[in-house]
Amino acid sequence: MTTSHAVAVDAGQAQEIAERLYGLRATASPLPGEQDLNFRLRTDDGTSYILKLHHPSADAQELDLQDQALLHVAAAPGAPPAPRVLSTADGRTSATVAASDGERVARLLSWVPGRPWADVARDREARWDDVGRHVADVDRALRDFRHPAMDRELLWNLTSAPVVAQFAALVDAEKRPAVERVFERYERFVAPRLDALPHQVVHNDANELNILVDDGGAVSGLIDFGDVVWSARVCGLAVAGAYAMQGHRDAVATVVPLVRGYDRVTPLGVGELEVLFDLMRTRMAMSICMSAWQHSRDPSNDYLLVSQQGMWGALRRLTDYDAELAHFRFRDACGYEPNPAARRIRQHVESGAARLRPLVRAGVESAVLAPPDQLGSVPGAALAIGRYGDQRDHEGSVGSQLGVELFLAVGEPVFAPLDGVVAESAVDALPLSVGGIVLLEHRTADGTPFWTRYRQLDRASAARWAAGDAVRAGERLGAVGSTEENGGRPPHVHVQLLTGLGGEGITVPAVAPPDELDLWRSVSPDPNLLLGRRGGVSARVARPRAELLRRRGSNLSRALSLAYDEPLQLVHGKGAHLYDQHGRAWLDLVNNVCHVGHCHPRVVAAGQRQMAQLNTNTRYLHDTVVDYALRLAATLPDPLRVLFFVNSGSEANDLALRLAQAHTGRRDVLVLDHAYHGHLGSQIALSPYKFDGRGGEGRAPHTHVCELPDPYRGRLRDKAATGAAYARDVEARVAELAAAGTGPAAFFAESLQSCGGQIVYPDGYLRAAFDAVRAAGGVCVADEVQVGFGRVGRTFWGFELHGVVPDVVTMGKPMGNGHPIAAVATTPEVAASFANGMEYFNTYGGNPVSAEIGLAVLDVLRDERLQARAGDVGGRLLSGLRELAARHPLVGDVRGEGLFLGVELVADRDARTPATAQARAVKEAVKAHGVLLSTDGPDDNVLKIKPPLAIGHDDCDFFLEALDAALAVVAATHWSDR
Structure with a gap:
């Protein structure tokens, strides 16, 4: 750096300037600068600053630009670390000081460490x-x-x-x-x-x-x-x-x-x-x-x-x-298709505009599709295929083959699939082991170029082509080379379709390196576009874990979260266990979707069987759909007998809202605080868990939030937390609507609240709440998406624990054991109000495949007595958790029914202060033992336990031991600064 101005202001003068303008007593040391003088100031308490003395030629407006930009950055939400502009004692962002080379502008900035x-x-x-x-x-x-x-x-x-x-x-x-x-x-x-x-x-x-x-x-x-x-x-x-x-x-x-x-x-x-x-x-x-x-x-x-x-x-x-x-x-x-022209080229071929001809003669029969190391020599006119994507050695690591290998007898002809022009014919410059190479250039209808490349051709046949030669579709391009021309491998021709870079100074590899697979598969896509083989010619390529994370970040919404600090890569499941890519088993205590057990063979077989026969919609008669409606209605108390089939719990709750509004002619809805009823727009509006959370837009005018009847940390606790006392808040909301000249369309409540922290309502709450809503002409909706189908053990439906019968019941997750099926059950009166002339139709709701799967789930629940198991195993878990609570002060409350359980962690039992950080740590600690848990609740301090009903007694003991160890480890950690 030039130092021609270094004597304009020395360190001692810089210290005087800092004290006079900014009131800072500090030691100054010079820093490099091209034209400006820069000094690091260190105060006695260890704080550092940067004093900048700008060259006399510096433009005052440009210096103000810097100051205002820094001030703007500092004021931005989540401001990134950058220097902060500090004002003089009289409030200015800069001041003029004398120097030996003229007046300089002084500015003081915070010191950024690093x-x-x-x-x-x-x-x-x-x-x-x-x-x-x-x-x-x-x-x-x-x-x-x-x-x-x-x-x-x-x-x-x-x-x-x-x-x-x-x-x-x-x-x-x-x-x-x-x-x-x-x-x-x-x-x-x-x-x-x-x-x-x-x-x-x-x-x-x-x-x-x-x-x-x-x-x-x-x-x-x-x-x-x-x-x-x-x-x-x-x-x-x-x-x-x-x-x-x-x-x-x-x-x-x-x-x-x-x-x-x-x-x-x-x-x-x-x-x-x-x-x-x-x-x-x-x-x-x-x-x-x-x-x-x-x-x-x-x-x-x-x-x-x-x-x-x-x-x-x-x-x-x-x-x-x-x-x-x-x-x-x-x-x-960034997650885009690497070659933006690739889509146009694929469409040119897939649309039929390319008018393809066969690459091999008609008499050649396709015999086998296998990796090259499993292929022997090919006799006669048989064809074997080395697949696109097969794993190959690539510069010391395993890569994926680009293109396809057609293993044929020596001398078998290879034909041009499309009209084209020879872009390159390489023979003399190549070693004998790679045979001859011909590269053809083609054009789409809009003039976009693409290429086909043929390797391991007989050298003599490849040598007859010169760059610029026209080739017609179906014309003989060459022949399969000898074993010597195939590097000692069985005779074959390697065919690639190229969407870019062909003949442009970049050699497209025959094998894609693992970290650039998507890049090269865009440049060299699946050659079955040329072959048209019905069974395909592509191998499935497994992505490395790091690549899975990267691709998820670029091509799936960042609003989608991953569980755990170190996300799991799961590949299969059985019963109450999941298995990762290394074969390690994980006890699943959180997946209430696979209700009767992961991949239950009876449920899987039912879906496979029906998929092989028919799948259509409810505009046609089908035994299974009617059978399922009858079986499902038989699990419900009278008068709930009319069913609507949908695809998810969110969709079920959306339909329940429409039913209630059609029946009452009103729009206002009562919901419980912290409730979650689904991800559709209509349900976000009914979910304080979402609209009052991060990114939420607050309560909609037609939504009225009722107090959550939480006997442990709610407003009313312990003996005061009676159902009738908490239900008075519902009565108050109804009264407010009446004063406004209207009434509720519906009261939505999960039968036991999940996202609110695995809450079991006090006795009599739902009965009193339902009475208040019905007295005002409203419809009562029980959301059973999380708790239905025998999970609570004592009863099949959660609402039955409270001795009530809703007007509408919504159900989802457990119905299909992982298959997307859900339903709404209601009374004939409510259903009749909805039949107002507008047809209700759901393309997939109630299709035969979903219905067969739903029937199989009901069969398994019955035949394996899983409702009774939920009560038995849940009771064992509840007892074990209460024993842990007696020994671990971190456990404030244990609650639940059947296999719907919650463990609330608190930092102080007397104050019932939520232990949010500790709950997260416990979740991670039990994961280290091979147990999967989740946390929820308004303060995210409740361990939620909702396993598949296939869980056994040994699984319970394993979990309780893991939780015991985790609680001890977390309790021994200092949390005062967290």
Whole structure:
């Protein structure tokens, strides 16, 4: 760095300035700076600050731009770590001070801990993800920031590339051609696309000195907002990528996690991804040119030339890198199909527009579809197939085969499936072991190019083709080569369909590396598009765990959560157990969906049997649907006999709401606090668990929340928590509606509340609540989605525990043991109100397959006496949990019925203070023993236990031992600071 101004203000003067302007008594030490003077200030209590004294030529409005940008970032929700602007004693963000070279502007910033990125190892993927996320966090904080100076003319703005390109003449001759190529590409390809991209103020200088990291390698802050500028949003990421690429052999692979990390915070658009790689190269070229220009103005400062070496090393490696491949890699990182043209090409073939011809002669019979190591020599005219996706050795690791191998007798002809032009015919330059290669280029109807490639052809037949030769569909292309031309393997021809990069300087591999499988399968898709083999030619490829997590993050909604700190990868289930990819068994105490046991063979067989016969809708007569309706109605008390079949509990509750509103002509609904009735919009509005939670929009006008009758932590406790006392709140809500000139359409209540914390209502509550609602003309809905079908043991339905009969019953999860089936049961009177002329139809509700599965579940419940088991095993669990409660003060309450149990953890039994962090820790601790639990409740401090009814006594003992150990470990941990 140049030090021509270093004596303008010394450390002692900096200390005086800090005390006079900011009231800080601190020790000053100089820091590097190009034109500004920077000092680290350390106070006696260990607090550090940055004092910046800007060069006399600094623009006051640009300094204000920095200050206002930092203030804006600091005020943003979830503000990312960055310097904070500190005011002078009289409230100013800056002040003028005298220096030997003129007046300088003083600014004081908070100190951001960490070391510059340049000083630490830069090769850990997690760190690159973190850098991308942090750059995106800063961009997100600045997205609505505006300032008069934001669109200043700044040479370091990537949009200034045409101006900086004029400095290329100052670059030495070795580097100049590469630099000029980048600027030519910018003018031709990038510049025309930039205006259409999202624009905002960006940091614009996330380089190796401005990104700070902590001792663990995570980003601790982004400093130096001196280059903030209005630009295309993607330019800020491009700057970070350009610096990240320095010093890496595969620079593009290095920045893929950076791009992925940015996208996870601020999703990148397809247009941004299209130009991102070129913008990274543009930043490199600009850095080289700016160094040359600055050196021309200060020839004695050779540091300016040395500083460009990192950028030149990266640009030199990337000069001939295919921009299209980089584009594909970045799209893949963000969850897009890597090649955007691939879909058009597949559609061209699948739609029939391609008019395909067979690749092999008609007399060849397909004999076997198997991995190559299971194929012997192929006699006569038989065909064997090595599958697309088969595992192969790839540079020391296992990869997936791209293309398909057609194992045929030597000399068997191979024909062109489509009209095309020879793009390449390679023979002489290849070793004998790979035979001959022919690459054909084809076009879709809209002119999109694609290719087919044929390897291991007889060399003589391949040699007769030259680039540019036209080939007609069905024309003989070549013949299968000899064993020598197949590298000693059985004779075959390897066929690939290519959607991009063919003949473009990038060789599409025959085997995809494991970490880029999706990328290359987009470029080289399933060749059965060409073959049209009915059974397919593709092998299923298992993804590594890390790739599963990445793909879930990019292609499934981030609103979907994963259980546990270390998510499980489950592959099969049986009874009350689940099994992961390593074969480890996990006792499942939370999955009340697989009601009669995971993958119950009787239920599975019923579905398979009916699927092989017929699946249709309820507009046709079918015995099974009627049989199931009768069997289900027989489990319910009179007068509940009319059934509607749907697909989920959410849909069932939505229909129940429609029934109630049709019957009463009203819209207002009473619900219990903390209730959850489903994920549909209508049910979110009835679910305080959601609308009062994170991301919720609060109570809708037609929803009226009644007090949750929680005898343990509710307003009324212990002896005061009677059903009648709690039901008075329902009476009060009804009275409020009456005063407003209306009444309730419905009262929705889970028969035992689940998400509210496994709550068992006090005796008499539902009866009193139902009486109050019915007296006002409302409909009473019992939500049995979580607790029905014998789970509570003593009764088949949860509402029966309370001695009431609802007007509507909704059911779901357990009905199909994992198959999506649900239902609404109601009275003839309510059903008649709904039959108002508008047809009710549900495409899948009540289909024969679902009905057969539902019948099988009822059969298993009956024949295996699972309701009785729920009572027996649940009683054993309840007793064991109460014994644990007597020994572990962390357990505040144990409650439940049958196999619907809750264990509420408290930090203080007298105050009943929720132990939320401890509950999470207990959940993780029992998982370490092989037991799966979950937590719920308003404070997420209740362990919920809702296992499949197939659970046995040994499972109970195993769980109780695991929970005993977990409670002891968690109780021994200090929680005062959590």
